[in-house]
Each structure stands twice: as structure tokens, then as C-alpha cells.
Amino acid sequence: MNLDYIIPNNWSIIEEGFNPELVKSSESIFSLGNGAMGQRANFEETYTGATFQGSYIAGVYYPDKTRVGWWKNGYPEYFAKVLNAPNWIGINVNINGTAFDLNTCKKVENFRRELNMKEGWLSRSFKATLPNDVEIAVKVKRFLSLDLDEVGAIKFQITPLNTHANIAFEPYLDSGITNEDSNWDDKFWDTLNVSHDNHQAFIQCKTMKTHFHVCAFMESEVFINDKKLLIEAKNTADATKTTFSYAHAVKQNETYTICKFGGYTVDRNHAKEDLVKAAKATLKKAKDIGFETLLDMQKQAWANIWEMADITIDGDVKAQQGIRFNIYQLNQTYLGTDARLNIGPKGFTGEKYGGSTYWDTEAYCIPFYMATKDQSVARNLLAYRYNHLQKAIENAEKLGFSNGAALYPMVTMNGEECHNEWEITFEEIHRNGAIAFAIYNYHRFTGDYSYIPQKGLEVLIGIARFWHQRASYSTQKNQYVILGVTGPNEYENNVNNNFYTNYIAKWCINYAVENIEKVEAEFASDFTRIMNKTKLSKAEISQWQEVANNMYFPYSEEHQVYLQQDGFLDKHLVTVANLDKSQRPINQKWSWDRILRSPYIKQADTLQGFYFFEDHFTTEELKRHFDYYEPFTVHESSLSPCVHSIQAAKLGQMDQAYTFYLRTSRLDLDDYNHEVHEGLHITSMAGTWMSIVEGFGGMRVRNNQLCFEPRIPSQWEAYSFKVNFRHQVLKVMVTQKETRFEVDGEQDLKILVNNREVHIIPHQLIAV
Template identity: 55%
Template sequence: MKKYLKVDEWKIIEEGFSPELNRVSESIFSLGNGRMGHRANFEEGYSGESLQGSYLAGIYYPDKTKVGWWKNGYPEYAAKVLNAANWGTIRIQVDNELLDLNRCKVLEFKRELNMRDGYLERSFKAEFESGRQVSVQVKRFLSIVHDSVGAIRYSLTPLNFDGELSVLFDIDGDISNQDANYGEKFWKEVEKDSATDVAVLTMKTKRTNFFACTGIAFDVQKDGKTISFESAPMVREKYIGREIKIKAEEGKELVFCKYAVNYTSLNTPKDKLRLHVEKELGVVCSLGFNNLLKMQADAWHLKWRESDIEIEGDPEAQQAIRYNIFQLYQTYTGEDPALNIGPKGFTGEKYGGATHWDTEAYCIPFYLATAAPKVSRNLLIYRFKQLPQAIENAKKLGFFDGAALFPMVTMNGEECHNEWEITFEEIHRNGSISFAIYNYIRYTGDQDYLIEYGLEVLLAIARFWKQRVNWSIKKERYVILGVTGPNEYENNVDNNWYTNYIASWCLEYALEAMRYVKGRDEAKYYTLMNRIQFKEEEITSWKDIIDKMYYPKDDKQQVFLQQDGFLDKELILVKNLGPENLPLNQKWSWDRILRSCFIKQADVLQGLYFFQDRFDLDTLKRNFDFYEPMTVHESSLSPCVHSILAAKLGYEKLAYDFYLRTSRLDLDDYNNDTEDGLHITSMAGTWMTIVEGFAGMRMVDDELTFNPMLPEKWKSFSFNMVYRGKSILVKVNKEGVEIL
């Protein structure tokens, strides 16, 4: 754990430069606007340890799958969200000395992420080898008003010298992905051009032929006034820039403003990209940096009025929840149904940046309560549009008759994950998609979604479960063999309780949805049934599975078992492990992990969280008390579920500790992996720990209910949410709960 950031309720603050933490900070201070994102790389460049990252939503490449032994059913590629052209640099030389904090002596350094207004600010003083010193202040943001626009204001003041300054404004398209399987570069140049104060570079991806056009414009201010200048072109393959020379005077500030515009062929015709970029550049240059920043702040203030959570008495907890909400809105806005939420958002390349089951299980509840219904609806439509590919994915594994297996990892509906224990076995993801449809409808009341889209998805998933179970003569029950549950520290197990339970529930909900749609719109019902060639005997077989599904259980301890044979393991508690063993995934062999009892993330408890209304408190308590002490929480998705259930059980300290762990997972780098990017999808789980955990929000008979718990350190907390078109303010303090 790394606690080097200052606590502030509206800012993330780093004081003093620590090169060994630079990649962590590059992730933490990342910016995004739902359409693009940028890691917090230094504008002047940096030759030390760094992960340069600039990302465009929806642009990916099908990198060749890299596995030791090929198996039938493996995806042919591993999709990568691509590191795109880097537009965020303003490179500085003073009389041929490069401004580089890895080579210069850093005298002062401060970096701030202003969450209230939506911008990143950095200031430093540096000394060159020659003894020259400069003071620099930088502001930059990605506009949520003009979502193709980024802007930088770079102020430099010579402290003890006069001299010639060389300033380079560029676009570098000759970049690569850190996670490229074979070191391949994925972009080709299409065209480039530049004039005195502008440059444009158009690139396209190999194989997928996505086009991306990046344009920059810039100006220079001296003594508070914009000045004219001459510039020279800097050109090489996949690269375009303009260099200016300017006299720097001791004590006099020079200000460089750089504006960037990115358009892609996902939302603009290829032959119109440059036209749109140049037109947008004209708009932003006419507005200027200060006006754009004012518009940015106003737009963020509106978002905060809709979604802020206020915590009184605990600044560390307050900072953390705002940071999580801020990053969620930087990642996804819901405006484009072709987009989804990657586990790392726009902050890194791990996991390929593609869509996982995290969206349905963790993110949809956040957007349901904090945004217009169309946002969550678009996330579900994203899956509906990929149903044909889900059916094809299942067909490749031997399923038939329209059975669908939604992918574990995807960009376009095709499976693109290449670990067999995940690709083939972590099939509980199908259940999360069915549950998300149920969750959306019960929260919004939008039953029309079931008629238009939902039922067809539910039936295809139900058909999958019918074929995935088999009858055990010995147990006289239906079983599900060879799976991996949410707890990925156990692979290829039989009868994972959570998988069996959610499979049966999916069949139940599909039958319920059929009855509803048939009663509501019989014509559409039969049109769908005829199109998918549904047979009445399918209903009989589904009911039989529901009645006779096997659920592993230990009668002595009265707990549900993770899977068959779990009690054959040596049951050791995490507290009895020495700290040198943790995190397990960085200290132990995979063989040792698989044979241990230790749990990566909530598994049985994930099911109890989803289906709380089906289990009494005693059942929840027994299972929580049994499994929590063996859980290492090395998945970012784990602590939030434990926090919510602990709050329900009245375990106040445990609930609070888990809240801090999930909310400050990246800020404090709990799992020593923040340098690879943030854990965006688990941030939605952080929101859930407050609203569903401490506030105890549940839906009962189409009504919201609250059963609040106030952590000891908090004087009060409050939050805004939307339920069925009504804005609600919930306030919890020591006197009770108030709903306005």
C-alpha cells in the first residue's frame, strides 16, 4: 500500500516528485471524457519510467492470440484498445538542453487533479545541468462539452537566465501498445499536413481499418498578449509537428496553449474526418483556453449536483468516493450504444481495455441511480446487438439451437480472451447479463425493454444453460461440471454453487419473462417464438432443471460450498498468513494458489448479494463468517460485495474497512498494480457500498426501502439518486434518515 497523496475532499494532490511512483501517478491522474482518454504523462516528455497512453473509445485491434497449446474453441485474437496518436506534448529545449524531469534536478513539484472542475494541474521548478532554472505551471483537460477536444495551457518562466527557447508542438502516431503480443505496431499513416500554427495527422489501424484523425493548433502569449511567430515543420513517418524559436527573458512568463481534436471513423465518415477536425479546431481556438475551461467547470458542476455523495467527518472517505464517481463519468457517458466500459477505462492497457461481465454486475446499478435511464438501457442494448455473435461463440464450443454464450472479454461480441479457464469455464457471465436485464426493469419499470429486446436474450441464455447441465445418476440431480466461478483462484471445478444457482435462476426468469410478454403483446411473442423456432418441450425441460438442480452444501456447518470438494482443502485463515505471502498472485505459484482455500473474490457471497431477498439473515451470516476470513480480495471486485453484506449484518467496522479498501484501491495502490491503470468497474462497486451498504437501499415491491448504518467516523452522509423519473436526496445522520 502506498499512501503518498494528500487528503482533500475535492482534489487529488501529489507533492514532491518520486520517480519510482511515476507510473502509479500517471494512472491516478488520468483524464477522460467518455470519448477519449489520456494518462497523466508529462507534457514536456519524460525519459524515465513511464507508460505513455492516449486512447480513443471503441478503436481496437485483433492482436494474434498468444497461447502455448491451441485448443478447439480458442478465439483467434486478443482484442486491444489501442494506444493512439500522442497529442499531449509540448517539448521544450533551452539552448539545446532538453527539459526532462528525469535528467534535470527537480527543485519543487506538485500535481493536482481538480475533480470539482474537471482538470489536471501541475507545477514544478527544475534546474538544468548548466544551472539554468525554470518554473512551470500546466493545466489540461479533456472537454466533456466538446468530447473530441483536449486543451493544454503550459506556462514557463526563466528564473535566472535569458536564452533561446525551442518549443515543439507535435502529434506522434508512431506509438505501440505495451501489451502487444508480438511487439507489433498497429497503426498505418494515411496523411499528414501542417501550417504555421496547426498540424493534422490521419492514421488507420491494420486489419480493422479504423481511421483516426488528430489535429492540433497552438498559440503563444508573452506579457499577457498573444504574439505572432514563425514555425518550422518537423516531419517523419507517422509524425508531424511545428517547432518555434522564441527569446526567453529572466522573470518573464511565456504561455503556450495547445488544442487537440480527435475524430474517428466510428462516428464520422472517413472522407470527412479532416474537415471535421479542422472545423472543430477553428471553434476551440476562437473560444480560447479560459472559456473552454469555464465551460468544463460548469458541466462538471452539473454532474456533481446529480451524483455527488457528501460525507461529513471523514475527509479520506469523502475524497475517495468523489474520485471513484469522477473516474466513472470520465470513462462512460452513455451517449453512444456502441461503447461500453472497460475495466481500465482510458487509464491503461491491461485486460485489453475490452468489455467484461463487470459492466452488468457492478456498473449498471451506478448508472441506473445517477443518470437518465437511456444510459443503462444503452449498456443492455450493446449486449442485445451482439446476440448473434454470442450464439456463434456458443456454437464454436458445441452448443446448438440458438444457445448463446456471451463472451468473457469482447470488443464486438466475439470472444477474445485466451486463457482456457476463463474463456471456456467462467460461464457465470451469462447469468450477470440476465440479472442486469432483471435489475434494469425492476428499477426503471421499463417493461417495454423486455418486449423489444430482453426476452430474446433471456431465451438464448436459457437454452445455453439447458445444454450446459447434465444429469447425475449418482446425485439424482442436475450438475454443472468443469467451471470457474467469480473466484478465479479455483479452476475447472464441479458444481460451483454460484454458477449452479444463477443458472437455475436464469431459467426461472426466462419463464417469467415469457409469461409477461405473451400476456402483454401476444403477436410479438409468437413472432419471436416462430423466428427462433422455440419448442414447448423446452419449457418442460427448464422446469425440471429448476426443480432438480444440485447445490453443494455442508450440513454440519450449514454453509453453501464453493464447489464440490471445497472442504477437502486445508482451511487456513488469511490472518494466519505472513505478510510475505501477499498478494498471493505475485508471491505464490499458480499450482499452490489453486490447491489452497484462499478466495480471490466473493463467490458464494456474490450469489447471496444478488439474491438477498431469497435468503434469511442467519444464512447470510453463516456463509459470510465462513468465507470472509479466507478471502484475500485480490480482485478489485471483491471488497465492495463484502462491505455491502457486512453492513447488512451489522458488522460496522468490517463494512467501513472494506469501503476504504474498495474506494481507495487505486489511490493507495492496495494491490500493487495501479501502475497498469485504474480499476474503473470496481469504482461502481464503491458507490454501491454507500448506497446499498451504509444506506441499506433495496427495491421491494417496486418501492425503494432504506435501512441505514452510519459508520462511527462519519457524522453524516447524503447522496442524490434518480428513481423512475424522480430525483431523491437521501440524508443519513445520527438522528436517522431523511428522504427528500
């Protein structure tokens, strides 16, 4: 089914016409979040058609027991589930005794759904004819407040068009929910208490095993033609559900409205015995502010985000819509205000993958958050990993490593490994390198070295110890090798000497040693504390260096490229261009055995190394490797197009760069991978930002200085973006004729543009 149904628009995601086959996809695309909670765009009212119900609370999860056919020592005991939380958005509607359900309506006309990204709200409007022939006009608007992040608000309006109608709004809370994604169909929630007080209702519940305590809450008011009605609501309740009923006789063409506030208080933020009290206080705040004023606050909060984060594109609406959708979803998922949280690959839009933290955060998300927010946000993401260092050491110990070697998890909620595909979990060890690279990247961009002596060096030591122990000495090669790994290309498992893994292992060791020496020379008290804590000796460091200095990298003299892994040339090397299109995507058409034997690459692998360590290679080497590997790349990972777009732009291959940009920016909007119904690809959205700023803008940091090599696709008239570089906000505007720079604040800024120094004076446009 072609899912290219989203109406192009600069600031909104718009769907016109009701198609039941698109409901699950739209539930993902129109999702809402505010960093603390989120929800798929499920209808508030009853819907009996195919739907994927999902409301989620940041940091709340369930350890679903690992399900494998044959247990191997070292498997994690559980797979962390992103939990579908108790439903607070529900408002059943009964009209003249008939349940309102879009799936059973005789006719649905003028259906329009809009996600307004500029202002942060979701709306629906339509006309419908019910089975009892009552015709109604419906308008619904909802948002999750950024200012009061425990609260969401809904305004649901119904106007009977062809008759008077007895309409009952039935707002409810429901903790009897299930997960779309479950290994054993376990019960995830234990409902402790269902209560109500006047127009307020509360469900107190806790997760099984992890014992997160949550209070779901709601309060509603009803209006006729915007005049508040004082209706005594009837309450019905059972063990997991509580419902109010607001019934009213509505005249033809009158508008009956319910405003509902709801959300969650969680024991991550309140004492568990105070959750109802906290919910009441939150509801009072929201109700005192009121729906419209809270919505005005929402618009201002989003205006503040867009002031720094927006990227404008002139002359290409679909490209503009794509980048704003990506930036919007990233900010809905993570705002950097809570160092205990991280950026899950599906955010608040679905349950696939489980866990909240992958290497995507360090490799893709940190650059976005560093440049579009205060550097403290990126530092919080680094601190998250430092806080999990002991767990990373324990994860490594379970696999037989010792002496403080740290293996960070492939997937985690609390620092423990909770992913159970052996070839991914225990062979995709390159994620350790991404975590070390993020520390380097943070210092390179922000100039803030303090994180390393305070926290980061301990992480680097644990990672270096891991690489030292994970490498093996090959007497045949007289070099160190790393065997049995999976690189970023998950379409090759259990290979030897993946170039990217070996290269980043060598770099990690060298970077750790470099920083040990710097901390020893410049931060004596931190150095003493760290050495006492880690019991690191000069002799151990020299053993690391022996491994780094003699690391093996597979290389083809014939092709003049580093090989992705030892056996790559043994494959039947047929490029993607010669692959039957009916066989795509191969991950949905081929057996895993066939994929593993093929030459096809899921995402940048060797080229991921060239992206991270661009300065280690010449442009000629990059071109040689790009031209060799990209033709074998099927881009079936959401993380693939952005890296290739950046590299194609650097090589001046602008048509390719633009094609990859469109793919990364509209991956979910146009459902390239035929899986958007499962949720969005949140972490790869940061790669979309990178593809413009680092790709087309050519932004780099070299020798403590911002550098640019601006390029522009022929399809665009102009584009602009801002970066917060070391507390100075620089705006960059690129047209087909020139590039203009402007810096806020009071300090001058010197940058390099196409290797020429440019001096920028505050509040003066400089054209280059």
C-alpha cells in the same frame, strides 16, 4: 514501496514532491477522460525516466493474434488490445539549447500535481534547474473537453527565473507509438498521411486488421505575459511525426505560454474521407471559444454531473476523497451518450486485460448509472448486449452448443470472445447470469418493462438455452449438475458444481420462463415475433424447467452452508488470519498450482449469489455464509471489498463494513494490490458507490418501492447521496442521530425506512 502518497483532500487528488519512482503510478491515478477518449497523465515534455505512455480512443482496438503454448479447439483467434493511440499532447521544450526533461534536471522543487475532480482538469507546477543552470518556473494545465469531446486543451507556461532564455516550444503529433501490452510486438497503426496547414497539423492513420481510420490533430498559439505573439512556426515532419517550433527570446521573469488544442476525429463518427475536414471544424470551434472559456464550460459540465452523482461524507477526508475519485473516474470513462460503447476495466488509464466489456458492467456498473443518470443510459448498456446476441450465439456454436444457445463473451469489443485463458474464457460461464440479472435489475429499479418484449426476452431465451445444454444429468445424484467451471473466485478452476454458477443458472431459466409467460399474456405481437424468430416450443421450455427444478447445490450439513463447489471441504482449510503476511498477495507470491489447491478466495463467490439474491435467503443464512467464507477471502480482486462491505453493513458489522469501504474506495489511491502503475480499476469503482448507497444506506427496491435501512460508520459525522428513481430525484442524508429525505419535482414519494412507510412531500425535508 509505500504508495500512500496522495494528499487527502475533499475535491482534488494532490501529489507534492517529485519522485521518479512514482511517475508510472501517478500517470494512472491522474488520468483524464471524457467518454470519447482518454490519456494517462504523461508529461507533455520529453521525459527520459520510466514512463508508461498511453492515449486511448473509445471503441478503437486491435485484434492481437492469440499467443498460447498449445492450441485448443475453441480458442478465440485474437485478444483485443486497447490501443495506444497517436500522441497529440506532446510539447517538447528547448531552453538555451538544452532539452527540458525532469529526469535530467539538477533540481526539482515545489513540485505539485493536482487532479481537480470538481472542475475536471489536471495541473502541474514546480521550479526546476536545468543541466545548463537555467532556473525555470513551470505551470501546466490540461483537460479533455466534455462539451467538445473530440478536443483536449493544454496551457503550458514557463518563466525563466535567473536569466534571459531562448525558449522553443515544439508541439508535435506522433503516430510512431507502441503498446505497453502486446503479444507479438506487431505494428498496430499504419500512418497514411502527415500534413500541416498554417498552425494546424494532422496525421491520418488506420489500425491494422480492424481498419479504424483516425485523424490526430493539433493547433497551437503562443503568448508572452498573456499577449499573443504572431510567430511563424517552423515545421519538420517525417513518415510518422510532425512538429512545429515556436522559438522566442524570453526575458528574466517573463512568462512564455503555449496553448495547444488537439485530439482525434474517428471514422466511427465521420466519413473516413472527411476526417481532416472534421478536425479543422473542431479546431476552429475550440480556438474560437478559447482555452479559458472552454475551461469554464468544462467546470459547468462537471458541476452538472456532480449535482446528481456526488456523495458527501462529513468527518472523514480520505473516505470523501476516495468516493469522489471513484465517481469521477466512472464519469470520465463512460457518460452513456453512445450505445456502441461500454465500460472497460481499465477505462482510459491502461491496457491490461484488453477488451472493453466484462460482466463487471452488468453486475456492478449498471446500478450506478441507473441511479445517477437518466435510465436511458442503463438501457443503452442493456441494448449493447442485445446488439451482440448473434455473436453470443456464434460464440456458443464454436464450443458445440446449438439451437440458438448464447454464451456471452468473457471479454469483448464487438461481441466476439477475445480472451484466451481457457479456465476463464470457457469455464467462467456465470457471466451469462450477470447479463440476465442486469435485465431483471433494470426492470426492478426503473419500472420500465418495455425493454423485455422489445429486446431482452430474446437475450433471456438464448441464455436459458445455454444453461439447459450446459447442465448434465447425474444418475448418481438424480439431479442436474454443471461440471468444469470457474466461479467468480478465479483461484479455483475447473471445479464441479460451483454454487453461484448453479444457482444463477436455475434462476436464469426460471426468469426466462416467467417473462415468456408475461409477454405472451400482455404483448401478443412481440410474443409472436419472438417465437417465430427463436422457434421456441412449449416442449423445449418444459425441458428447461426440468433442469431448473432439479438443479444440484453442494451443501455441508456440518457447517450449515452451501459449498462453494463440490471439493471445497477437501482443502486444507487455514483462514487468511493464519496466513503468513509475507506471503501476501498470494497472486504475486505463489505458483498458480499452489493457489488452485488452497482454500483462498479471490472475491465474493458463494457470497456473490447471496448479494444478487438476497431476498431468497434469511439474514441468519447470510450471516452463517459470510462468517464462513469471508475468513478465507484474500480480496485480491478489485470487485471483492464492495460486496463484502454491503453484506457486513446489512449484518450490522460496521467496523468490517467501514474497512471494506476504505479498501474499495482507495484501492488505487493507496495501491492495495501493488499494481496501480498498470492502470486503474474502473469497473470496481461502481462497487464503491454501491457500498455506500446499498451498504450504509441500505437501499433496495422491493415491490416497486424504494426501501432503506440506513447505517453510518462511527468514523463519520454524516453522509448524503442522491438517486434518480423512476424520474424522481431523492436525496438521502444520514447523520449519527437521524436520516433525512427530500424529493425533487412535484410528485409525492412513498418509501420504506426500516420497514416503516414514510410519505415524502416535494421540497420538504422529512426526518426519520
